[in-house]
Amino acid sequence: MAGRQMMPRSKSRILLFALSLLVFSLLFFLSSFQQGTRLPPTSRHSLTTATTAETSFVASLDHFLANKSPSTKDDTASPDADVTPLDDAVSRSEADRLYSDPYYPVGLPLRVYVYDMPKKFTYDLLWLFQNTYKDTSNLTSNGSPVHRLIEQHSIDYWLWADLIAPPSERLLRSVVRVHRQEEADLFYVPFFTTISFFLMEKQQCKALYREALKWMTDQPAWKRSGGRDHILPIHHPWSFKSVRRYVKNAIWLLPDMDSTGNWYKPGQVYLEKDLILPYVPNVELCDARCLSETNPKRSTLLFFRGRLKRNAGGKIRSKLGAELSGADDVVIQEGTAGEGGKEAAQNGMRKSLFCLSPAGDTPSSARLFDAIVSGCIPVIVSDELELPFEGILDYRKIALFVSSVDAVKPGWLLNFLKGISAARIKEMQQNLSKYSRHFLYSSPAQPLGPEDLVWRMMAGKVVNIKLHSRRSQRVVQGSRNVCTCECRPGNVTNTISIVS
Numbered sequence: 001m002a003g004r005q006m007m008p009r010s011k012s013r014i015l016l017f018a019l020s021l022l023v024f025s026l027l028f029f030l031s032s033f034q035q036g037t038r039l040p041p042t043s044r045h046s047l048t049t050a051t052t053a054e055t056s057f058v059a060s061l062d063h064f065l066a067n068k069s070p071s072t073k074d075d076t077a078s079p080d081a082d083v084t085p086l087d088d089a090v091s092r093s094e095a096d097r098l099y100s101d102p103y104y105p106v107g108l109p110l111r112v113y114v115y116d117m118p119k120k121f122t123y124d125l126l127w128l129f130q131n132t133y134k135d136t137s138n139l140t141s142n143g144s145p146v147h148r149l150i151e152q153h154s155i156d157y158w159l160w161a162d163l164i165a166p167p168s169e170r171l172l173r174s175v176v177r178v179h180r181q182e183e184a185d186l187f188y189v190p191f192f193t194t195i196s197f198f199l200m201e202k203q204q205c206k207a208l209y210r211e212a213l214k215w216m217t218d219q220p221a222w223k224r225s226g227g228r229d230h231i232l233p234i235h236h237p238w239s240f241k242s243v244r245r246y247v248k249n250a251i252w253l254l255p256d257m258d259s260t261g262n263w264y265k266p267g268q269v270y271l272e273k274d275l276i277l278p279y280v281p282n283v284e285l286c287d288a289r290c291l292s293e294t295n296p297k298r299s300t301l302l303f304f305r306g307r308l309k310r311n312a313g314g315k316i317r318s319k320l321g322a323e324l325s326g327a328d329d330v331v332i333q334e335g336t337a338g339e340g341g342k343e344a345a346q347n348g349m350r351k352s353l354f355c356l357s358p359a360g361d362t363p364s365s366a367r368l369f370d371a372i373v374s375g376c377i378p379v380i381v382s383d384e385l386e387l388p389f390e391g392i393l394d395y396r397k398i399a400l401f402v403s404s405v406d407a408v409k410p411g412w413l414l415n416f417l418k419g420i421s422a423a424r425i426k427e428m429q430q431n432l433s434k435y436s437r438h439f440l441y442s443s444p445a446q447p448l449g450p451e452d453l454v455w456r457m458m459a460g461k462v463v464n465i466k467l468h469s470r471r472s473q474r475v476v477q478g479s480r481n482v483c484t485c486e487c488r489p490g491n492v493t494n495t496i497s498i499v500s
């Protein structure tokens with residue numbers, strides 16, 4: 001009897017245990033699912049800070065200088081500093097990474113060592129800009145406001161400010177700052193070459209350039225690689241010009257690559273070594289709300305505002321001006337980048353379907369990036385132009401490329417633009433709204449912003465940099481110690497007819 005009574009009780013206990021296990025498993029599954037669907041910390045942080053990113057150089061710089069002090073550390077090296085200890089440490093570090101990281105040396109994040117330079121190369125120059133930028137009477141020889149030009153080329157500030165920000169304030173995961181030189185993939189030199197060129201007396205600037213050159217080339221890391229793994233922000237074509245020949249192995253951050261020899265000597269710059277960065281836009285972003293309001297009202301077919309008389313490849317401007325001036329639905333205006341010019345350019349671009357972007361004194365122009373953030377489809381007439389981040393971005397989705405030969409043929413350009421279908425225009429406008437984020441420098445730097453794309457592009461250079469650095473260390477006397485390839489094809493614009 002007792003045995004018969006035990007059977008149901010045992011079954012009840014087993015059933016209860018099974019139900020408890022099932023409930024526990026279900027709760028565990030739901031908990032794991034919720035955790036799995038949560039945004040990672042980076043994504044959550046990105047969403048909360050994206051709307052508060054500061055894109056004004058002046059406003060960001062004011063905040064930076066009010067809250068940041070020069071580092072007490074100084075990386076100044078002795079001219080006769082021995083390279084051997086660093087070389088040995090690098091070899092050990094790279095061996096450790098090779099055998100522990102299955103993706104080394106390819107992959108992200110990049111490890112960047114940021115030099116702590118004396119403040120005369122960094123903070124003093126930023127203060128010089130801040131203390132003088134309200135002096136709008138300071139103009140270049142062609143009438144452009146000096147401080148506006150510095151803002152357009154302020155890529156050195158945006159990159160440095162992000163690299164040295166506390167990790168808790170950074171959003172980018174493509175690059176990390178390391179504090180031991182042997183751990184670095186690349187070395188960043190935070191010298192403000194453009195500010196010093198425009199705001200210092202000529203001889204004083206050249207003296208500072210020579211000091212900066214000596215400071216860099218005294219570094220053991222520079223001697224070890226010949227400067228090949230060092231990044232130099234020399235974004236204005238005039239900056240650092242007097243000493244460039246001594247740093248031609250380094251990675252230059254440039255606005256373009258003028259192949260005519262007017263700005264860069266043959267062999268100084270090329271895509272395999274250097275990196276093209278966009279200008280800082282001179283106009284405000286036309287965001288989604290702005291685009292929804294302006295796109296249906298874009299009544300001007302083609303717009304241009306800027307200097308019509310330029311040198312070198314920029315001579316195309318005067319020819320285009322003569323060809324297009326007075327045509328229906330076309331606005332061609334002479335103007336500068338001053339405050340009034342900024343407003344006029346912004347208004348004109350937001351009212352236009354297409355924005356003319358011809359070569360200036362150099363193949364590139366800030367006007368291209370003004371057009372992109374304004375939602376105006378760029379019409380690029382610059383046969384030698386190289387573009388930022390072209391290994392990542394497809395500019396055919398947002399811009400039209402026209403050869404200078406075709407552009408100046410009577411009636412050709414306007415007929416070409418009028419032949420583009422409304423569907424194609426709408427598609428390109430939608431792509432512009434997506435692409436604009438790639439050209440907006442900000443603090444904090446945003447994922448997929450220009451600062452982020454710099455490091456994604458740079459990652460593709462690292463293996464080749466290591467190859468040439470190591471090769472230079474082992475070549476013997478009498479060998480072909482310079483590895484070159486002079487078979488690079490010229491950049492030729494091909495106008496493609498659009499029929500749909």
